[in-house]
Amino acid sequence: MFATKLIVSIFARYNNQRGSSAVYHLFKGKKSGQTIQDVGLFQLYPFFSITPKLTKAQYDTYIEEIFNAQFILLTEENVVVTDKGRQLIEDFRPVGFDGWHYRGRESAFFKRLALVVQTLSNAPHTMRFLPIEQDGVTQRFVKDYLRYHDFQQPAFQQQFTTQLMELVASLPVEERSKQVLSYRLSGYQQSGYTWQQLAVFLDEDILSLQLRFTSCLHSMINEVRNYPLLADLAQNIRIEQLLTQSTQKTADLFYKGYSLEQIAQYRRLKTSTIEDHLAEMAMNDPQFPLTQFVPEELVLAIRERTKQLQTTKLRIIKESVPQASYFQIRLVLAAKGE
Amino acid sequence: MMELQQILQQRFGYDAFREGQQEIIEAVLSGHDTLALLPTGMGKSLCYQLPGYVVEGTILVISPLLSLMQDQVEQLRQFGEKRVAALNSFLSFDDKQFVWQHFDAFRFLFLSPEMLASDAVKNRLQQMKLGLIVVDEAHCISQWGFDFRPEYLQIAEALPKERPPILALSATATNQIMRDITHYLGMEKVSTFIHSVDRKNIHYEAVETTSFEKANAIIQQVTQFEGPGIIYTQSRKRTMEYASMLQQVGIRATFYHGGMEQQDRMFVQRQFMHDEVDWICATNAFGMGIHKNNIRQIIHDHLPQNVASYMQEVGRAGRDGGEALATLYYEKRDAERTLEMATLDLPTDWHISRYMACEEPQQLVEAGEMTETAFRVLHYWMHQLAPLQVSQKIQELASEKQQQVMALAKIITAPCIRTQLVAYFDEELLEKPKNCCSGCGLQKSEILAPYIEKNEPKVLENWQRRLKHLLPFN
Numbered sequence: 001m002f003a004t005k006l007i008v009s010i011f012a013r014y015n016n017q018r019g020s021s022a023v024y025h026l027f028k029g030k031k032s033g034q035t036i037q038d039v040g041l042f043q044l045y046p047f048f049s050i051t052p053k054l055t056k057a058q059y060d061t062y063i064e065e066i067f068n069a070q071f072i073l074l075t076e077e078n079v080v081v082t083d084k085g086r087q088l089i090e091d092f093r094p095v096g097f098d099g100w101h102y103r104g105r106e107s108a109f110f111k112r113l114a115l116v117v118q119t120l121s122n123a124p125h126t127m128r129f130l131p132i133e134q135d136g137v138t139q140r141f142v143k144d145y146l147r148y149h150d151f152q153q154p155a156f157q158q159q160f161t162t163q164l165m166e167l168v169a170s171l172p173v174e175e176r177s178k179q180v181l182s183y184r185l186s187g188y189q190q191s192g193y194t195w196q197q198l199a200v201f202l203d204e205d206i207l208s209l210q211l212r213f214t215s216c217l218h219s220m221i222n223e224v225r226n227y228p229l230l231a232d233l234a235q236n237i238r239i240e241q242l243l244t245q246s247t248q249k250t251a252d253l254f255y256k257g258y259s260l261e262q263i264a265q266y267r268r269l270k271t272s273t274i275e276d277h278l279a280e281m282a283m284n285d286p287q288f289p290l291t292q293f294v295p296e297e298l299v300l301a302i303r304e305r306t307k308q309l310q311t312t313k314l315r316i317i318k319e320s321v322p323q324a325s326y327f328q329i330r331l332v333l334a335a336k337g338e
Numbered sequence: 339m340m341e342l343q344q345i346l347q348q349r350f351g352y353d354a355f356r357e358g359q360q361e362i363i364e365a366v367l368s369g370h371d372t373l374a375l376l377p378t379g380m381g382k383s384l385c386y387q388l389p390g391y392v393v394e395g396t397i398l399v400i401s402p403l404l405s406l407m408q409d410q411v412e413q414l415r416q417f418g419e420k421r422v423a424a425l426n427s428f429l430s431f432d433d434k435q436f437v438w439q440h441f442d443a444f445r446f447l448f449l450s451p452e453m454l455a456s457d458a459v460k461n462r463l464q465q466m467k468l469g470l471i472v473v474d475e476a477h478c479i480s481q482w483g484f485d486f487r488p489e490y491l492q493i494a495e496a497l498p499k500e501r502p503p504i505l506a507l508s509a510t511a512t513n514q515i516m517r518d519i520t521h522y523l524g525m526e527k528v529s530t531f532i533h534s535v536d537r538k539n540i541h542y543e544a545v546e547t548t549s550f551e552k553a554n555a556i557i558q559q560v561t562q563f564e565g566p567g568i569i570y571t572q573s574r575k576r577t578m579e580y581a582s583m584l585q586q587v588g589i590r591a592t593f594y595h596g597g598m599e600q601q602d603r604m605f606v607q608r609q610f611m612h613d614e615v616d617w618i619c620a621t622n623a624f625g626m627g628i629h630k631n632n633i634r635q636i637i638h639d640h641l642p643q644n645v646a647s648y649m650q651e652v653g654r655a656g657r658d659g660g661e662a663l664a665t666l667y668y669e670k671r672d673a674e675r676t677l678e679m680a681t682l683d684l685p686t687d688w689h690i691s692r693y694m695a696c697e698e699p700q701q702l703v704e705a706g707e708m709t710e711t712a713f714r715v716l717h718y719w720m721h722q723l724a725p726l727q728v729s730q731k732i733q734e735l736a737s738e739k740q741q742q743v744m745a746l747a748k749i750i751t752a753p754c755i756r757t758q759l760v761a762y763f764d765e766e767l768l769e770k771p772k773n774c775c776s777g778c779g780l781q782k783s784e785i786l787a788p789y790i791e792k793n794e795p796k797v798l799e800n801w802q803r804r805l806k807h808l809l810p811f812n
Binding site for chain 1: 408412416417418429430432433436578585592593598599600601602604605606608609612614797798800801802804805807808809811812
């Protein structure tokens with residue numbers, strides 16, 4: 001049910017202006033101009049790339065169920081949230097997510113956490129156990145961490161446990177989401193539970209449980225600062241470099257003074273691609289020199305018309321402000337500020 | 339040899355060798371090329387693990403399957419060995435770097451046959467001191483084996499001229515396969531050790547049924563007699579269906595198949611090993627790396643593809659020496675169906691023409707036009723033979739597969755299953771245990787204790803309690 005509510009509430013934010021695969025691309029973290037731009041436009045940063053492993057087939061089955069339950073209508077182009085759908089999400093607050101800053105990398109944090117918990121749990125009994133995480137990078141990270149903190153000392157074990165309990169207690173997510181997290185961990189003679197097993201016990205579908213799990217991890221890493229023993233496990237997980245790689249290259253050239261056309265020529269990319277990059281930059285950088293591309297009065301005109309028309313569809317805005325190019329409209333919509 | 343006993347106890351914590359192990363180890367240590375057949379569950383790995391603490395130089399282990407390799411590395415680490423690593427194409431860049439930098443410092447080094455083909459690896463092997471070369475699952479070298487891996491044929495080429503002895507290991511092999519192994523590996527003056535494939539404590543049962551009755555019969559059996567056990571089935575969907583049917587009658591069961599995410603698969607393995615679940619409903623992806631001694635039952639709901647894989651699967655039962663039952667439910671049409679499945683992994687004439695038409699034939703796998711196994715076979719033979727001969731070769735392989743399926747079909751309906759199983763591997767059965775097999779007549783209740791219901795908590799604990807149980811430190 002959690003996933004249903006989340007998906008319906010995102011379609012509601014799209015305000016009937018996007019088709020059914022929009023949420024799929026958002027959840028997968030697709031790096032195309034449209035998806036990235038929508039993230040800024042509809043303020044969907046928290047939900048970007050929160051299920052990188054989701055397949056289209058899984059998603060489509062899910063959408064079909066939501067449709068069958070009459071929470072949404074599918075028109076040729078758009079998804080429309082029904083009254084029943086609006087009722088469903090009335091009290092729903094999808095807290096905890098911060099996909100924009102993690103994009104799947106939270107799983108590396110969880111691997112470290114899982115291996116530390118397993119080691120500490122086994123420590124009083126045996127040091128010969130099969131590690132739950134097989135990959136060498138995680139194993140070496142955790143080995144260094146445990147050695148550094150002298151993990152055999154009861155003082156460390158107690159502090160770690162206290163910090164973990166306090167951190168989880170402080171998270172804004174539902175109790176059930178925390179429960180899912182706790183059962184994906186394993187320890188001495190206590191295995192973790194598969195998604196399928198949790199689905200049976202909690203009577204909730206797998207995608208919902210996975211989303212709950214992700215929201216838990218995101219909020220954990222965001223709150224980790226005050227819990228130093230856990231903060232050490234969250235090293236290099238958060239993405240501070242927010243531009244996609246290709247956009248970063250364009251940005252470097254742009255701020256050296258190259259023009260749009262020069263960049264396209266130099267990088268051997270289409271002008272439209274460079275325009276995508278500039279839109280992404282406009283979205284992420286409050287200092288972006290918008291007026292270099294769009295005169296002040298046109299910016300105001302576009303913003304005003306957008307508000308009046310209650311739309312973000314480029315074509316409709318363009319009809320209403322014919323003197324602006326599509327690129328200019330996109331930039332204005334993408335740019336932060338009013 | 340007092341010394342071996344000591345190492346066995348100090349390093350591995352065992353009081354005594356199991357049948358066959360000591361002779362094999364002694365042969366290896368006296369410098370002989372050695373071929374050893376030990377049935378699944380008889381402690382094959384120890385035959386090279388122990389020499390690692392006697393000989394000088396690295397023990398090089400060539401192993402066909404990634405999961406197997408990983409499992410063996412973990413096993414050694416559990417025995418407290420730190421100088422152990424595996425090099426294979428699935429390693430991350432960092433991991434590969436790490437292994438490469440410490441290449442000759444390892445006591446045990448596991449390589450996939452593909453890795454062995456690289457010149458860089460070959461050079462490195464020439465320069466370092468090797469103590470023993472182990473070829474695990476050596477039957478893969480024979481095209482008559484059920485698991486032919488063409489890369490295995492190139493092993494001999496990659497080995498240094500001046501080499502230490504080779505130890506070739508396999509669970510089962512016919513005479514023909516044994517000849518292939520020693521020939522293609524270039525082994526000389528081979529000491530051969532064949533441990534009987536017969537496991538006295540495993541009782542074989544074959545039951546003809548209909549698809550309509552099958553599931554019920556299985557549930558009956560599981561609710562009547564003790565586990566733990568494994569139910570092998572052919573499709574991922576069936577694993578889930580069986581698991582939920584068993585759960586509904588109160589059995590602690592879950593499922594396992596190759597399509598599940600890595601972490602979930604790990605959880606299921608651990609739950610089984612820790613006796614948190616009693617029954618696993620699985621495809622043949624389940625088994626490798628399951629070191630569980632007290633499995634009492636193996637149930638098949640279909641006819642497996644060949645005798646060797648059947649033996650491997652039932653061989654997972656009764657490793658503690660206690661009595662165990664292997665039941666195979668089959669339908670009249672099973673041989674036909676199984677054959678269909680088996681030939682899915684063989685290329686066809688159409689594949690040959692597609693292969694020749696494609697600049698990068700590997701794409702055929704990505705496009706889903708052929709399975710990976712089929713591609714591996716085709717790719718190898720296309721480099722060895724002319725297209726027309728390849729077609730012929732593949733027909734030979736297909737008819738071989740058919741014979742293998744038919745052989746197993748015949749064995750399970752024979753007057754004595756055990757006698758025929760053993761005969762298939764060119765052995766003679768000297769003695770039949772009580773309740774030998776369904777052919778000779780068996781009483782399940784004399785083999786297995788009755789099922790006792792286990793009380794499973796029906797709800798999960800809240801997160802606070804769960805975390806406290808995992809980390810009881812406050």
